[in-house]
Amino acid sequence: MYQSLKFHFNYEWAYATTNYGVDEFAVGGDRTMQMWNSYDANLNSLTGDVATIWNNMYGNINSANIVIKNVPLYYGEGTNRSTRLGEGYFMRGFDYFKLVRQYGGVPLKLEPSTTVELEFTRNSAKGVYDMIISDLTQAYELLPAVPAQTGRITKWAAAHFLAKAYLFRASELYSEWNGATRQADLEKAIEYANLVINSGAHSLAPNYSDLWNYTTVDGPSERLPEIILSAQFSNNTSTQGRYGNQLHLHYPSVYQNLPGMQRDIAGGREFQRLRSTDYALVVFDRVNDSRFWKSFKTRYLSNNSNGAPTWTAENAPSPDLVGKRKFTGGEESILYIVNDAGDTRYTPTSIMKRAPHMFVRYFSGEAENMLGGHGNFQASRYVALSKFADSSRISVASQFGQRDGILARLAETYLIAAEAYGRLKQYDQALNYINKVCDRAAYKAGENRSTYVDGGISYKNNPAANTAAFSSYSDKNTYYESNNIEVTTESTLSDMHLNSISDIFSAKDQFYDKVGATTEESKFIHFILNERSRELMGELMRWEDLARTKTLVSRATAFNDEAKPLPDKHYLRPIPQTFLDAIQKDGRPLTNEEKQQMQNPNW
Amino acid sequence: MANLDLGWEHTTQWNLGVDFVLFNRKLSGSVDLYTSRTTDLLLRRSIPSIVGYVTTWDNIGATSNKGIDLTLNSTNVQTRDFEWASTLNFSTNRDRITSLANGTNDDLANLWFIGQRLAVYYDYVKDRIWQNTTEDLAEMEKFNANGHKFRPGDIKVTDLNGDYRIDANNDRQIIGHSSPKWTFGFNNTFTYKNWDLAVFVFGRFGFTVAAGSEALQGRFAQRVVNYWSPENPTNEYPSPNYNSAAGDPFRSAMNYQDGSFVKIRNLSLGYNLPASVTNKLHRSNCRVYAQMQNPGLVYSGVSWLDPDLGGSTFNRGVVVGLNVGF
Structure with a gap:
């Protein structure tokens, strides 16, 4: 059953069903799965991955059904019995939760099969949620607080997903029937989220980048107390299966074909599926919120001296440099400048006078546009999300990622509780919980804001990487140039911390006008969705969050x-x-x- | 899934065969007529994945099978220096699903249909390409009112139930079957003095090849096709679309071609050195020959692949040899 947790990170379906077609990411230079982003006619009931998710969830539900049926028969009494049974209930609830988030009501199958069965009907979404909550509650009661091995499911994982299931059931997508349970569900979401938060087993990592500072297989970043449940990937080739964790492939933008660059293990293979949107960059306060600079990669070093571009008479800073290399191995070679409209520092000709390849979000005089069409970002040249970089792989070309896939971490638990409080209009409580993640996101006093780290760093501990050669990996970002501010090491806690609910309701930078949020309730939901972007950008949840809040179309x-x-x-x-x-x-x-009747409406 | 309901498959078969030799051994051959009926046929079938598995072995129903195999060997011409002999094989076979486990219902998930052959294709039906004409634009408008986004250059598939909505439930049908209605093999041997020439011709008729749709999305190598553009309003292939990685949503409907073909499988030419020469070389015999495997198709319903193999690559071999007897 544990193998099936890895399914969610295995292949193209991982991001196509969760992070395509949303506000955070659009299609990059490779359009393989574009139908999941555009919602065009190629996304239909015959599309392969529509059945892939369905079949794999039911495959594991069957395993869980076998466990649930047989453990009581063969395990006697004791800890093993309750743990194994708890794992069975967790898996079944977890997989039905995935099914209901994607498809709505689905058939409930709760017994293993030994003969061909053909008569199935769909249960209502409500019926499926009842089952999920029942299974996860059983799992919570049965599972241990302390895992016997790293990666085992604990009662806190069950509580986290229970809180999430309650929150989902109380969301707008189900407003036709959730009126009677809504209030109680929100209270339950808070109750179970608090059980995790107060368990003593989990705490936020001190620095947001601790989560992405992957230095080696099964290293410290994979054992942080913030992680509540993660799919366990490793360098054990006998358990990696057909795919490994392939998320490292899908986010990077292309660097390898720029003069002076070549593909290396630290930079990763650029499958360029997910291009960050303007929203993904602007949703952050990029001066005060460190999460932007800890989630996205903005600087690369040259790893191919011979290919580096040369100065020409038009752009050389001095005549004696004409014909000489603009940079050499180990020097700055690519910069992404994440600026805003109104920045007059850059023009298409001025950037040629710089040594590195410059990709600038806004050139001088360009008007703001949240749908692109400014600067020189392109389908293949965008600011890449780097949370999942994996340079521990056995070769540059290897698709078998070895990083664990995080399924639940405490920051999300806080945001689940915060959203539930906000939906109950207990805004002071909501702020307390949001502030947990906002405060952690602030720059600390003395922190060097131009320091950068992502999982590319693991090349340094990877025997397969040539550490003697130049690497594209950069331990700096473009923070100061992008923001155009003086160097500072002051804390930004006071800028990040929300002092009162009016910070949310009267915010000017939360796109309320663009998404049509006018009421306090709606502004709060959009603020939480923005905060979930800032905290959980790219972590395979977005489509489901936007669908359940019915904000998918507007956003x-x-x-x-x-x-x-x-x-x-x-x-x-x-x-x-x-x-x-x-x-x-x-x-x-x-x-x-x-x-046609059994199919979802209008498909 | 381990299917606890599994049982034995039963087959009853009748076979009538005649061997004959006629006209002073100039014509010989055999005829076989057979008919069989299988009940509780054992096949791997797709099942709803709700049970946790996508396939299982099952007794799926009953099939009938009947056919004729015919072989004729003849010596057509025989003179002192020249002989022409032929062998002709011909067979035809009709398999049919007569019933399925659940009675008289078709099984769409496995593409098993009562009264049809076991291996059929089921898909949307390509009609032609939408054109930039007043009639077509008006017609597309009616579809687009129901959520489609048809444009000139897209594939027009047949709206089988006429509701101006193309959907997987109502607008797919059986397109063809993959096993041929009949096949033949025809081998001819000509001998003239010391020369001999043999030609083996082989053919299959009345089956569908499922190949040939192209995504036309500009990323991967593909064959040259006659595609639609405003200047080339063809009905063969749709307009290219770089933005759609999968190509036209109905491109699988372009897949189905008549696979009938006649093919030369083997061609060989030989020369036996005369005794006067072999004696001088102190050898009992000596033969020089050239053979060609798969020299080519004589007739084919599809131009871009070898329907014999279902692919566009095949082995073509030339052998030049010398046989020497000591």
Whole structure:
């Protein structure tokens, strides 16, 4: 069963079903999975990964059903029995939760099968949530507080997902039927989130970058107390399966074909699937919020001296440099300048007078546009999310990532509780919880803001990496040049900390006008969604958060240049055609009309 | 899934065969007629993944199978210096699904349909390409009102139920089957004095090849096709679309081609050195020959692949040899 936790990081479906078609990311230079972003006609009930998610969840649900049925028969009494049984209940609840988030109500199968069964109908989303909450509650009761081994599921993981399931059930997507349970669910979400927060087992990492400072396989960043549950990947080739953790492939933008650069293990393979949107950059207060500079990569060093570009008569700072290399191995070679409209420092010709390749978000005189079309960012040249970089791999080309995949961490638990408090209009409490993550995100006094680290650093401990050669890895960012401010080491805690709820309601930088948020309730939800972006950017949750809050259409339309979701269709995925074609009713296949009825609306 | 309901498969078969030799051994051959009926046929089938597995072995139903195998050997011409002999094989076979485990219902998940062959294709039906004409634009408008985004240059598939909505439930049908209706093999041997020439021709007729749709999205190598553009309003292939990595959503409908073909499998030419020469060389015999494997297709319903193999690559071999007897 544990193998199935890795499924969520294995392949293209990992991001396509969760981080495409949203406000944070759009399609990069490789368009392989673009239908999940654009919602065009190639996303339909026959699309392969629609069935992949469905089949794999039910495959593991069957394993869980076997465990739940057989552990009481063969394990006697004792700790082993309750732990194994708890794991079975957790997995079943966890997988049904994934199914309901993607497809809505699905068939509930709670017993293992030994003969062909064909008669299935969909349960309601409410029925599925009842089952999820029942299973995760059982898991919470049965599972131990302290895991026997790293990566084992604990009762705190069950409590985290229980809180999340309660919060989901109280969200807008289910407003047609959740009226009766909404208040109690929000209270339950708070209760279970608090159980995790006060468990003593988990605490926030002191520095946000501790989470992404992956130095070696199963190193310190993978054992932080902030992590509540992660899929365990390692360098053990007998358990890595068909894929490994492949997220390291999907976020990087292309650096290898720029003069003076070549692909190396520290820079990773650039599959360029997920291009950060303007929203993904602007949602951060990039002066005071360290999370932006700890999530995104903005600077590279040259690792190929011979290929470096040369100065020309037009751009050389002095005539004697004409024909000489602009930079050499180990020197700054690519800079992403994350500035705002109104910055007059850069023009297309002025950047040529700089030694490194310059990618500038706004050139002088360009008007603000949240859908791109400014500066010289392109489909393949964008500020890349670097949280998942993995340079411990056995070769530059290897797709088998070895980093653990985080499924739950305490910062999200805080935001679940904060959202539940806010939905109950207990704003003071909500602020307390939001401030936990905001305070941690602030620069600390004395902190060097131009210091940068991501999982590329693990090349230094990787025998497969040539550490004698130049590496593209840079331990600096473009903080000061991008922000155009003087060097400072003051704390930004007071800028990040929310002092009162009016900081949320009267904020001018939270896109309320762009997403149509006018009421306090709606502003709070959009603020939480923004805060979830800042804290959890790219962590495979976004589509499900926007769908459940029914903000997918407004936010994807406002911030994603290609995504065209429809409100009466795209809050749910299509039910796989393979399922509709295979099932029966009263001993006969479904008629076309019955299939259409069982399909989600308008698919 | 370990299927506890699994049982034996049963087959009853009748076979009638005649061997004959006629006209002073100039014509010989055999005819076989057979018919069989299989019940509780054992096959791997797709099942709803809700049970945790996507396939299992199962007794899926009953099939019938009947056919004719015919072989003719003839010596067509025989003179002192020249002989022409032929062997002709012909076979035809009809398999049919007569019932399925759940009675008389088709099984769409496995593409098993009562009264049809075991291996069929089921898909949208390509009609043509949407054109930039007043009629087509008006027609597209009706589809687009239902959520489609058809444009001139897209594939037009047949709206089978006429509701101006193309969907997987209502607008797919059986397109063809992958096993041929009949096949033949025809071998001819010509001998003239010391020369001999053999040609083996092989053919399959009445089956569908599922290949040939192209994504036309500009990333991977593909064959040259006659694609739509405003200046080239063809009905063959849709307009290229770089933005769509998967190509036209209905591109699989371009897949189905008549696979019938006639092919020369083997061609060989030999020359036996005359006794006067072999005697001088103190050898009992000596033969020089050249053989060609798969020289090419004589006729094919598809131009871009070898329907014999279903792919565009095949082995073509030339052998030049010398046989010497000591």
